[in-house]
Amino acid sequence: MARNVSPGRKIGTTVLAWFVGLVIFFPILWTFLTSFKTELQAISIPPVFVGFDWTLENYQTIQTQSNYLHFMMNSIYLSLGSTALGLIVAVPAAWAMAFSPTKRTKDVLLWMLSTKMLPAVGVLIPVYLMFIRFGLLDSRLGLIVVLFLINLPIIVWMLYTYFKEIPGEILEAARMDGANLRKEITQVLAPMAVPGIASTVLLNVILSWNEAFWTLNLTTSNAAPLTAFIASFSSPQGNFYAKLSAASMLAIAPILIVGWFSQKQLVRGLTFGAVK
Amino acid sequence: MATLHTKNAARAMMAPAVIVLLIWMIVPLAMTLYFSTLNYTLYNPFSTPFVGFENYSYFLNDPTFLAALANTLVLVLGVLAITVGGGILIALLLDQDFYGVNIVRLLVIAPFFVMPTVAALVWKNMMMNPVYGVIGQFLQALGIAPIDWMTDVPLLSIVIIVAWQWLPFATLILLTALQSLSMDQKEAAEMDGAGALSIFWYITLPHMSRAITVVILIQTIFLLSIYAEILVTTQGGPGSQSTNITYLVAQQATSYGDIGAASAGGIVAVILANIVAIFLVRLIGKNLDA
Numbered sequence: 056m057a058r059n060v061s062p063g064r065k066i067g068t069t070v071l072a073w074f075v076g077l078v079i080f081f082p083i084l085w086t087f088l089t090s091f092k093t094e095l096q097a098i099s100i101p102p103v104f105v106g107f108d109w110t111l112e113n114y115q116t117i118q119t120q121s122n123y124l125h126f127m128m129n130s131i132y133l134s135l136g137s138t139a140l141g142l143i144v145a146v147p148a149a150w151a152m153a154f155s156p157t158k159r160t161k162d163v164l165l166w167m168l169s170t171k172m173l174p175a176v177g178v179l180i181p182v183y184l185m186f187i188r189f190g191l192l193d194s195r196l197g198l199i200v201v202l203f204l205i206n207l208p209i210i211v212w213m214l215y216t217y218f219k220e221i222p223g224e225i226l227e228a229a230r231m232d233g234a235n236l237r238k239e240i241t242q243v244l245a246p247m248a249v250p251g252i253a254s255t256v257l258l259n260v261i262l263s264w265n266e267a268f269w270t271l272n273l274t275t276s277n278a279a280p281l282t283a284f285i286a287s288f289s290s291p292q293g294n295f296y297a298k299l300s301a302a303s304m305l306a307i308a309p310i311l312i313v314g315w316f317s318q319k320q321l322v323r324g325l326t327f328g329a330v331k
Numbered sequence: 332m333a334t335l336h337t338k339n340a341a342r343a344m345m346a347p348a349v350i351v352l353l354i355w356m357i358v359p360l361a362m363t364l365y366f367s368t369l370n371y372t373l374y375n376p377f378s379t380p381f382v383g384f385e386n387y388s389y390f391l392n393d394p395t396f397l398a399a400l401a402n403t404l405v406l407v408l409g410v411l412a413i414t415v416g417g418g419i420l421i422a423l424l425l426d427q428d429f430y431g432v433n434i435v436r437l438l439v440i441a442p443f444f445v446m447p448t449v450a451a452l453v454w455k456n457m458m459m460n461p462v463y464g465v466i467g468q469f470l471q472a473l474g475i476a477p478i479d480w481m482t483d484v485p486l487l488s489i490v491i492i493v494a495w496q497w498l499p500f501a502t503l504i505l506l507t508a509l510q511s512l513s514m515d516q517k518e519a520a521e522m523d524g525a526g527a528l529s530i531f532w533y534i535t536l537p538h539m540s541r542a543i544t545v546v547i548l549i550q551t552i553f554l555l556s557i558y559a560e561i562l563v564t565t566q567g568g569p570g571s572q573s574t575n576i577t578y579l580v581a582q583q584a585t586s587y588g589d590i591g592a593a594s595a596g597g598i599v600a601v602i603l604a605n606i607v608a609i610f611l612v613r614l615i616g617k618n619l620d621a
Contacts, residue, residue, distance in 0.1 A: 060428055069429040075421060076438035079498065083441055085465060086453050098463040101472070144351065147344035155341035163349065165616050170356045172608035174556050176580040177601035178359035180366060180594050183584065185359075204355045211348055265446040267559035272581065282559065285448040289455075289563040296457055303449045314444035315437050322507045326549060330504050330542050 083307075090114070090300035097296040113301035123305060126284035130306075132195050133270070133280050134263035137202035138256055141210040144203075146252070149214035154226065164215065171208040175268045186273055195278045198270060202263045209262070210255055213324040217251025254320035257313055261321075264310045281306040360601070366594035373588030386595035395571045395579060396596075402486055403575040403603075406493065407554045411547055413494040418501030418546065419539070423531075425502070426509050443499040447559035454492045455481060455564045485565040485573035492560055497553075501546045508542030509535070548611040555604050576600050 060068075077084075089097050091109045117123045152160045182201065183192075191197030221244060229243045267282040274283050285306055288299045314321070322330055367386050371379040390396055425436060442450065459480035461467050467477030480488040512535060520530050558577050561567055567574035567582065574582070580600060583593035 068427045072424050072429050072435050076435035080438035082453050144347045148348035151341035151344035155337050165612050170352050172552050174600045174604045176577050177597040180584050181359040181362035267447040282446050282448045286563050307445050311444045318440050322504050326545050
């Protein structure tokens, strides 16, 4: 990349790249703009781009009429709850696989990966019936467990690839200096593992926040997160573009920001370490 | 270094993850397999006689199944073609030196973080609506009659929406692979008089081939399970023109209450996904040794 390109070519590339970027980003940009229009301006022909009276009315209506905060809190509970549960179970497992690997470690890892490939519809029916039986339908607890289970393989894998990069010599050096297991973990390894764990948390929060098969099938209102909240706008009566836009922006803004900060880790997590 | 003590400790540390995943994989799957042999509906859940393979023959002979299978293939292959082809081109573009490269990268990656229900509804209403949608108005300004996307070309509409969501993923991964290509190799080829096209064909593309394979396999896993995008846009219609296997199975259970047929469909979906999964696991397993 350090090559010198002619200024003319650089400007040409700039124009083309910005054009492509804006075309791809356009639906989000348009949603953002529409969310500040009145319903009438939102469907005006021809469409208005920025020359309208900006209003926050839609955002207020979304909260007062459809209790946006309730769904938002559910999304937060579900994504943080399933991530916390995932870390508790995955950190020790990934740790053991990275630092005390056996002949079977690779098989275990690949087997875990294969569970991720089980299509959700293959297990939807029993899970649905069990949820009814145990009164878990439309409960946060039930969904937290399901989201935890579907993302567990990704968490283990991601942590494993990060832990694997912590040099084993450091561990041996600490042992030579007489560090016990507790010290080994708290003073030597933990500080080195924190960045990897943080990236894993970010990716898992993104995946749980946007998960839309289980959350749509296992909730009605009580435990329904933002995915289900937005889906309720699909009815014909819900064709209020400005309000739909405001609700959409509220639903995607937090994760868009988190996502922008974690794009590098995303590649690694989603390819199970196959592309770094 | 691995004493018996640490080995046992390691086993204990792995146990919870292995056990919960084992239960999660085996119990529901065994139940699905069992239900698939019963005449089991939610309307009469107390009488569930054993019917053998009847659900399978019902599900597989249902004309909707063949339509759904075809739609699933079109959906997966269509989205793959757009995202891999587009992803390579955009990755090559973003690998260049230009002004605002970091901002453009953020713009391109953004759709991946948009939840499926939002992506689908924004496209359905604000982009593709024949009267108020941006695309329709744009076409009209050019003098082309707008079409009703969701009714006229429902499957294509869903392909476009899903491709928009996955294009950033493909781009990001291919760009990551592209950036690990050493400059020396390219420069050496240039000095030998190779043109841009042959550099791409003989050096860049082979270098990206692994990443391309990974993109194809991982996306296929997710694309086989497309659900929310269909639910909030066409609901599988008109007729079954945009029903895929996942949507069909979920519909059998939640709308028709036919647990037996839905379970048989679920098993069919598992078998289809496994065919892809075998390749993916092998590929990643190979990488694990390296």
